[in-house]
Structures are given as C-alpha cells and as structure tokens.
Amino acid sequence: xxxxxxxxxxxxxxxxxxxDPTRRGILARLALGExxxxxxxxxxxxxxxxxxxxxxxxxxxxxxxxxxxxxRRPRRIEGKPLAEASAWLEQYREIWEANFARLDRLLEELxxxxxxxxxxxxxxKRRNNP
Amino acid sequence: xxxxxxxxxxxxxxxxxxxDPTRRGILARLALGExxxxxxxxxxxxxxxxxxxxxxxxxxxxxxxxxxxxxRRPRRIEGKPLAEASAWLEQYREIWEANFARLDRLLEELxxxxxxxxxxxxxxKRRNNP
Numbered sequence: 001x002x003x004x005x006x007x008x009x010x011x012x013x014x015x016x017x018x019x020d021p022t023r024r025g026i027l028a029r030l031a032l033g034e035x036x037x038x039x040x041x042x043x044x045x046x047x048x049x050x051x052x053x054x055x056x057x058x059x060x061x062x063x064x065x066x067x068x069x070x071x072r073r074p075r076r077i078e079g080k081p082l083a084e085a086s087a088w089l090e091q092y093r094e095i096w097e098a099n100f101a102r103l104d105r106l107l108e109e110l111x112x113x114x115x116x117x118x119x120x121x122x123x124x125k126r127r128n129n130p
Numbered sequence: 131x132x133x134x135x136x137x138x139x140x141x142x143x144x145x146x147x148x149x150d151p152t153r154r155g156i157l158a159r160l161a162l163g164e165x166x167x168x169x170x171x172x173x174x175x176x177x178x179x180x181x182x183x184x185x186x187x188x189x190x191x192x193x194x195x196x197x198x199x200x201x202r203r204p205r206r207i208e209g210k211p212l213a214e215a216s217a218w219l220e221q222y223r224e225i226w227e228a229n230f231a232r233l234d235r236l237l238e239e240l241x242x243x244x245x246x247x248x249x250x251x252x253x254x255k256r257r258n259n260p
Contacts, residue, residue, distance in 0.1 A: 008151045008154075011148075011149075011151075011154070012149050012150065012151065013149075014149075015146070015148040015149035016143045016145070016146070016149035017146040018141075018143050018194055019143075019144075019146040019149060020142065021141075021142065022140045024138075024218075027214040027222070031134070031221075031222060031225055051214065052176075064244035069258040070258070076219075077222075078229065079222065079225040079226025079228070079229035079230070080226060080229060080230075082222045082226050083220055083226040083230070085219055086216065086219040086220070087225075088148075089156075089212055089215055089219065090216070091161075091218070092157070092161060092207075092209060092212045092216075095161055095207055095209040096208070096209025096210060096212050096216075098209070099209035099210060100186065100209070100210075100213070118214075120249065124179070
C-alpha cells in the first residue's frame with residue numbers, strides 16, 4: 001500500500017510538472033543534451049529566476065537531475081518518470097483506439113452516403129426501378 | 131502557430147487533470163463503462179460536490195463527456211486527450227530506454243564484480259598467479 005501511494009505521488013508530481021509549456025520546452029531542450037540554467041533561460045522570454053522555479057518543479061518530479069560540474073551545474077533529463085507516465089497512459093490504449101475506430105466508421109458512413117458516386121448510384125437505381 | 135498553441139493548451143489541461151489520484155481513479159472506473167456522479171462518488175471517501183469539482187476538471191480537459199440520458203447524465207471516458215498525451219511522451223522513449231540500458235549495464239557490472247563466483251574466480255586467480 002505504501003508503495004502504491006509512493007507510485008501515485010510520483011505520477012502526481014510528474015503530470016503536474018508536464019502541465020506547463022515552458023517546462024515541456026525545457027525537457028525538449030534537455031533531450032538534445034545537458035544545459036546550464038543560463039543556457040536553458042535563453043530561448044524563453046522569461047527571467048532566470050522564473051526558469052529556476054520551473055527547474056525546481058521538474059527536479060522534484062525527478063524529471064531532471066543536476067550534473068557533476070560544480071561551476072555550470074548542468075541540468076540533465078531523466079527518463080524514468082516519463083516511462084512511468086507513459087506506462088500509466090498505455091493502460092488506456094484500448095479505449096482511445098476504440099474511440100478512433102468508432103470515428104473512422106462514422107466518417108466512412110458519412111462519405112458513403114454523401115459522395116457523388118453514391119448519389120449517382122442512387123439516381124441510377126431510381127431510374128432502373130421507378 | 132495558433133494550432134500549436136491550441137495543442138499546447140490541450141496538453142496543459144490534460145496533464146493537469148491527470149495530476150490527481152482521485153481523477154485518475156475516476157478515469158479507471160469510467161474505463162469499465164459509463165457511470166453517474168453518484169456511482170462515481172461511491173468508491174471515494176469524498177463528498178459528491180468534491181467529485182463534481184474533479185469531474186469539471188476532467189470535462190474541461192475533454193477526458194470525459196456527459197451521455198444522452200437527461201436523468202442520470204452518465205459520464206463517459208474520452209480517449210483522444212489520452213492518445214495526445216501518450217504521443218507527446220512517446221517522443222522521449224529513446225531517452226528513457228537509453229537511461230534503462232545504462233542502468234542495466236551498471237547493475238551487470240556490479241554483479242560481475244561482487245558475485246560469490248566472481249570473488250572465487252579472483253581468489254583462484256590470486257592463488258594461481260601469486
């Protein structure tokens with residue numbers, strides 16, 4: 001039970017950390033390689049303290065870690081929480097695939113009943129069987 | 131650009147909605163079939179208004195919809211936002227697989243150097259090549 005709670009807390013922290021475009025942008029940058037806080041702040045139109053706040057949230061979720069270099073303190077992306085979030089979502093694959101299949105059938109049905117050839121077929125049918 | 135923003139907003143809403151154990155519990159229940167607010171409140175030790183608040187957050191993220199029945203107003207799970215969140219995470223699969231591979235190599239290395247047979251091999255080696 002304690003382990004179950006710990007896993008739930010980790011998912012809470014991970015999903016909360018991912019619920020922000022700047023934080024997702026920081027992860028996208030770190031996916032290319034480690035970077036210092038200054039380097040991470042550059043592409044975003046926000047102050048370094050604001051970036052630091054985002055980094056703290058990412059760090060708390062275990063999504064980033066701080067590298068060895070004491071001067072640069074480079075941030076590195078950590079994959080484990082992303083793998084856990086992905087595994088959680090994976091449970092619902094059947095649901096969304098069923099949703100998409102239903103939508104595909106609906107669109108097909110709409111196309112069949114409203115396409116020019118379908119209308120022509122209906123006209124021919126009417127002509128042949130008045 | 132507008133579309134890009136809309137997609138980012140949707141991801142914000144989806145990840146925020148998923149960052150709570152009760153809301154994830156509600157989705158797990160709805161994965162088994164649609165349910166009314168009363169039915170959804172039952173397994174959770176929280177009030178119906180509290181459940182309604184969670185449902186509003188899930189609805190805003192498009193993760194649930196309200197069914198036809200005007201009396202019961204059953205809630206239904208919607209797969210699309212889950213598919214979008216999963217697709218976003220999928221971009222990072224290479225990262226977490228590389229992380230896990232590195233960890234596996236490290237563990238293997240540790241086992242090789244500290245297993246009884248490894249130590250026995252070392253002892254034998256020392257005896258044979260003093």
